[in-house]
Amino acid sequence: MSALQGAVEAAPGVSRLHQRASFDPAEFGVVTGREEEWRFTPLRRLRGLAGDGPFTDGQVAVEVDAAPEVRVDHREREFPHRPGSMIPSDRVSATAFARAREETVLSVAPGIVASRPTLVSVAGKDAGATAFGHMRLEVGEGASAVIVLDHTGSATLADNVEITVGDNAALTVLTLQDWAADSVHLSHHHATVGRDARFRHIAVSLGGGVVRLAPSVRFAGPGADAELLGLYYADDGQHLEHRLFVDHCQPRCRSRVEYKGALQGARARTVWIGDVLIRPEAVGTDTYETNRNLLLTDGARADSVPNLEILTGEVAGAGHASASGRLEDEHLFYLMSRGIPLAEARRLAIRGFFAALIAKIDDAGMRDRITASIEVELAGVGRA
Amino acid sequence: MATLEIRDLHVSVADAAGASREILRGVDLTVAAGQTHAIMGPNGSGKSTLAYAIAGHPKYQVTSGSITLGGEDVVSMSVDARARAGLFLAMQYPVEVPGVSVSNFLRTAVTAVRGEAPKLRTFLKDMNAAMDALAIDSAFAQRNLNEGFSGGEKKRHEILQLEMLEPKIAVLDETDSGLDVDALRIVSEGINRFRSRPDSGVLLITHYQRILRYVRPDFVHVFVGGRVVAEGGPELAETLESEGYERFIAAAGVPV
Numbered sequence: 001m002s003a004l005q006g007a008v009e010a011a012p013g014v015s016r017l018h019q020r021a022s023f024d025p026a027e028f029g030v031v032t033g034r035e036e037e038w039r040f041t042p043l044r045r046l047r048g049l050a051g052d053g054p055f056t057d058g059q060v061a062v063e064v065d066a067a068p069e070v071r072v073d074h075r076e077r078e079f080p081h082r083p084g085s086m087i088p089s090d091r092v093s094a095t096a097f098a099r100a101r102e103e104t105v106l107s108v109a110p111g112i113v114a115s116r117p118t119l120v121s122v123a124g125k126d127a128g129a130t131a132f133g134h135m136r137l138e139v140g141e142g143a144s145a146v147i148v149l150d151h152t153g154s155a156t157l158a159d160n161v162e163i164t165v166g167d168n169a170a171l172t173v174l175t176l177q178d179w180a181a182d183s184v185h186l187s188h189h190h191a192t193v194g195r196d197a198r199f200r201h202i203a204v205s206l207g208g209g210v211v212r213l214a215p216s217v218r219f220a221g222p223g224a225d226a227e228l229l230g231l232y233y234a235d236d237g238q239h240l241e242h243r244l245f246v247d248h249c250q251p252r253c254r255s256r257v258e259y260k261g262a263l264q265g266a267r268a269r270t271v272w273i274g275d276v277l278i279r280p281e282a283v284g285t286d287t288y289e290t291n292r293n294l295l296l297t298d299g300a301r302a303d304s305v306p307n308l309e310i311l312t313g314e315v316a317g318a319g320h321a322s323a324s325g326r327l328e329d330e331h332l333f334y335l336m337s338r339g340i341p342l343a344e345a346r347r348l349a350i351r352g353f354f355a356a357l358i359a360k361i362d363d364a365g366m367r368d369r370i371t372a373s374i375e376v377e378l379a380g381v382g383r384a
Numbered sequence: 385m386a387t388l389e390i391r392d393l394h395v396s397v398a399d400a401a402g403a404s405r406e407i408l409r410g411v412d413l414t415v416a417a418g419q420t421h422a423i424m425g426p427n428g429s430g431k432s433t434l435a436y437a438i439a440g441h442p443k444y445q446v447t448s449g450s451i452t453l454g455g456e457d458v459v460s461m462s463v464d465a466r467a468r469a470g471l472f473l474a475m476q477y478p479v480e481v482p483g484v485s486v487s488n489f490l491r492t493a494v495t496a497v498r499g500e501a502p503k504l505r506t507f508l509k510d511m512n513a514a515m516d517a518l519a520i521d522s523a524f525a526q527r528n529l530n531e532g533f534s535g536g537e538k539k540r541h542e543i544l545q546l547e548m549l550e551p552k553i554a555v556l557d558e559t560d561s562g563l564d565v566d567a568l569r570i571v572s573e574g575i576n577r578f579r580s581r582p583d584s585g586v587l588l589i590t591h592y593q594r595i596l597r598y599v600r601p602d603f604v605h606v607f608v609g610g611r612v613v614a615e616g617g618p619e620l621a622e623t624l625e626s627e628g629y630e631r632f633i634a635a636a637g638v639p640v
Contacts (some may be wrong), residue, residue, distance in 0.1 A: 344496070
């Protein structure tokens with residue numbers, strides 16, 4: 001266990017983004033809710049996950065339906081940690097890292113192309129007990145794969161997903177948070193993306209009481225491409241939080257972040273944090289991040305905070321955009337002027353809001369599943 | 385047989401500061417089934433306000449007077465109810481709606497107006513035929529509503545909707561503006577196909593006389609200062625073409 005390490009090693013003290021990293025939960029101190037990284041999160045609803053226990057011995061069932069080319073291992077965790085392991089960046093992640101006894105490892109050997117998506121089902125049985133999980137997704141040099149993480153059921157879960165994309169490899173990870181309404185899920189996805197590799201991460205958060213997902217990307221070689229897409233739909237009482245971090249620490253990498261969310265219900269709550277750090281050595285970086293929120297009900301609240309920190313003078317492009325608003329009155333007028341009733345016009349416009357994002361998902365089966373889940377949400381339009 | 389009757393219509397619009405400004409100052413107009421009326425007037429005379437007031441745009445407040453269709457009060461109807469009652473507005477500036485495909489939009493609208501979903505095969509056949517007639521590329525059906533359409537494409541798409549929705553009375557707000565001659569001819573043919581259906585009425589709002597060569601009106605109304613100041617047959621349009629609006633503006637004695 002190390003003392004607190006400066007994650008921004010190349011420029012200590014320069015960046016304030018994501019400076020902390022430790023294997024020891026105690027190193028992060030007691031979470032009070034005043035910390036920048038916790039100030040949006042409803043701590044009282046985390047069932048003690050951000051505290052120091054005692055933790056009950058909860059479980060989630062992990063089942064893998066793998067492409068034949070993907071190797072699957074369920075096994076006991078190795079302590080101490082293997083070299084090159086992720087280092088947790090907040091207390092909950094460190095707690096999950098220290099307490100998860102088992103891990104699921106999916107690996108694709110170098111040069112191998114997985115012939116179909118691999119489906120990992122994570123099913124909760126009991127939200128009353130705290131569960132910790134660990135997963136590793138490893139795609140070797142020149143290999144390619146699509147991996148779907150499908151979260152359902154009732155759980156109180158903190159987990160870490162370590163993702164390694166080898167040089168010149170291609171990996172798509174689609175994580176679907178389709179939990180029952182009583183679930184709490186705090187999750188970190190740490191991706192390391194190799195030279196000339198292509199990484200796509202798609203987060204779809206529809207269910208769950210509290211979901212706090214923190215996908216991060218660190219480039220391990222030049223010329224890589226990361227695309228982080230997200231879609232969320234918060235109903236009354238749901239807290240859906242996504243915290244992105246893209247660490248441009250290599251030259252000539254490209255990143256795109258695009259998250260879109262809808263909020264429906266007076267106590268619907270979403271948080272989007274988009275941190276992008278371009279380090280001094282990351283010359284030729286091309287990055288753009290956007291977040292758009294559709295507020296469908298009075299009282300719903302969407303926080304959207306893009307942070308772009310540029311420590312080099314030589315970027316190819318860097319920008320961000322964030323907008324939260326209501327459905328456009330002119331859109332609704334146009335649709336209604338053709339006889340379409342208000343509720344149906346709203347549904348059309350909301351579907352349209354998400355359409356371009358869903359179209360970016362290659363797998364038709366996943367597109368249909370997500371579209372069907374959104375239709376269930378849309379059935380509430382007009383009632384809210 | 386539906387008649388659109390507008391009686392002593394006064395309409396105000398709220399400006400950015402929230403102050404109310406009267407745009408229409410007592411409009412009287414009757415469009416009976418089978419008739420085509422042209423409204424011509426200078427910029428700022430309130431022509432588009434009349435169109436939007438008929439369609440029920442929330443920005444425009446009817447302060448007095450009445451609009452009825454077949455004797456039914458239109459002013460108290462919601463925007464969508466007006467369309468289902470048989471009113472259609474081809475907009476001067478059709479709105480881009482991201483992510484909603486033309487095909488999906490049209491089918492939803494046809495379903496709403498007819499009160500039942502058309503059979504998919506029949507619908508597609510009708511839509512493709514209507515698109516062909518308007519020289520609209522079939523790829524348009526999958527494009528997002530008005531998104532990235534050229535000015536001419538937007539106008540042809542409005543007429544496509546007119547032909548698919550089969551209203552009783554169509555209000556065409558400067559559908560001819562910004563069209564080249566070929567597009568004007570195609571759009572006019574679409575309007576004439578609609579006019580040839582029994583019992584359909586047209587209120588054609590235009591700034592230019594040009595379209596009236598293709599769509600021959602039965603009546604022409606000169607609109608100045610928020611009301612009709614002169615009425616006549618098709619020959620009135622030719623007078624306007626040669627003499628302009630100045631005479632009517634001066635006679636009306638109102639600011640435009």
